[in-house]
Amino acid sequence: MAQKKAEYGSGPLFRAAGVVYGVMLADVLLVLANILLVLAPLLVVLTAGSALLATVVVLVVFVPVGPSLAAAAYAFNRLLAGEDTGVFRDFVRGYRMNFGQALAVWLPYLAVLAAVVVNLLLLPGTFDAGNPAQSAARVGLLGLGLLVATAGVTAMLLLSRFTFRTRDLYRLSLYCLGAQKRVSLGNAGILFITAFLLTATTAGLLIVIAGPLMYLICLNSRPLLKFIEAKFTVQDSAAPEPSGT
Numbered sequence: 001m002a003q004k005k006a007e008y009g010s011g012p013l014f015r016a017a018g019v020v021y022g023v024m025l026a027d028v029l030l031v032l033a034n035i036l037l038v039l040a041p042l043l044v045v046l047t048a049g050s051a052l053l054a055t056v057v058v059l060v061v062f063v064p065v066g067p068s069l070a071a072a073a074y075a076f077n078r079l080l081a082g083e084d085t086g087v088f089r090d091f092v093r094g095y096r097m098n099f100g101q102a103l104a105v106w107l108p109y110l111a112v113l114a115a116v117v118v119n120l121l122l123l124p125g126t127f128d129a130g131n132p133a134q135s136a137a138r139v140g141l142l143g144l145g146l147l148v149a150t151a152g153v154t155a156m157l158l159l160s161r162f163t164f165r166t167r168d169l170y171r172l173s174l175y176c177l178g179a180q181k182r183v184s185l186g187n188a189g190i191l192f193i194t195a196f197l198l199t200a201t202t203a204g205l206l207i208v209i210a211g212p213l214m215y216l217i218c219l220n221s222r223p224l225l226k227f228i229e230a231k232f233t234v235q236d237s238a239a240p241e242p243s244g245t
Contacts, residue, residue, distance in 0.1 A: 022079050022087040026072050027211025029091045033068035036061040038207060059114055066106020066156060069214065071095035073160035076218040077225070098159055105159060105169050109152035116145040150188045151177060157221050158228060172232070176224055183224040187217050 031038060040061045047053040074094025078084040120141050123134060155173035158164065164172065177184045194213055198205055 019079065022075070022084070023211045023215045025087045025211075026075055026091060026214065027208070029088065030068050030072055030210040030214070031207050033071070033095065034061075034064055034210075037065065041203075059110070062110055063103070063107070066110070066152070067095060067099045067102040069106075069153065069156040070098045070102040070160045072211070072214045073157050073218055074098065076215050077157075077161055080218060080222065094160060101166060101169075102156060102159055104166050105155050106152065108170075109148055109155070112148050113145060113152075116141050116148065120145075146188055146192055147177070149191050150184055153187060153191070153217060154184070154221070154224070157218070157225065161225050162228065162233065164232075172228065176228070180224045180227055183221055186220040190216055190220065 036043070040058065043057045043061065044054050047057050071091045071094035074097075075084065075087045075090035078090050079087060084090055120138065123138055123141075151173045154176050155169050158169055158172055158176075190213065194206075194209065197209075
């Protein structure tokens with residue numbers, strides 16, 4: 001009996017090329033959705049005469065980050081599950097569908113991160129071996145910032161996949177840090193390495209790595225999403241029989 005010919009586009013190389021294209025396209029979409037963040041250095045220079053105005057500008061440019069991360073997570077989760085209808089279409093759909101709630105969830109995390117950064121800037125100098133309290137405070141603030149950033153990204157992942165109330169998203173994003181330690185440590189490691197690379201090189205590198213970064217986080221977080229689905233969502237069973245009259 002003759003072997004059935006493989007369908008066009010079903011090969012591993014074709015699928016890999018599709019993933020690479022999808023990641024690159026999502027990177028472009030993330031940059032466009034955060035164009036204010038890309039222009040942040042220019043905006044800060046223009047407002048350099050007022051420290052307060054410059055601070056407000058820095059905070060404002062980070063506001064759209066949350067909804068864009070939720071949109072990218074929505075597109076990448078569908079891509080990983082083989083249910084995508086095109087990264088562009090899924091990104092736009094996820095952005096429109098989750099924008100309001102993503103903003104509501106993201107802003108408190110952004111406020112805490114801003115407070116951490118301000119306190120880090122207020123600490124004098126760098127690590128000082130002769131001042132263990134100052135060094136411990138700096139390490140503690142850095143650890144807190146990484147923890148909050150990981151929880152914030154986790155909240156965007158959960159929002160992109162499930163329909164939960166805003167307060168439940170806060171609780172679950174913090175709960176997952178302990179319940180899914182391996183995933184949380186992996187995501188924290190990805191964020192830490194990214195922050196280190198941006199600090200050691202240039203913040204402009206984020207334009208190139210935003211898409212791959214979010215794809216890695218989604219890939220690493222698949223066990224977390226399965227855990228939440230099994231533990232906190234109702235699984236559909238057989239359809240209920242119609243009631244008699």
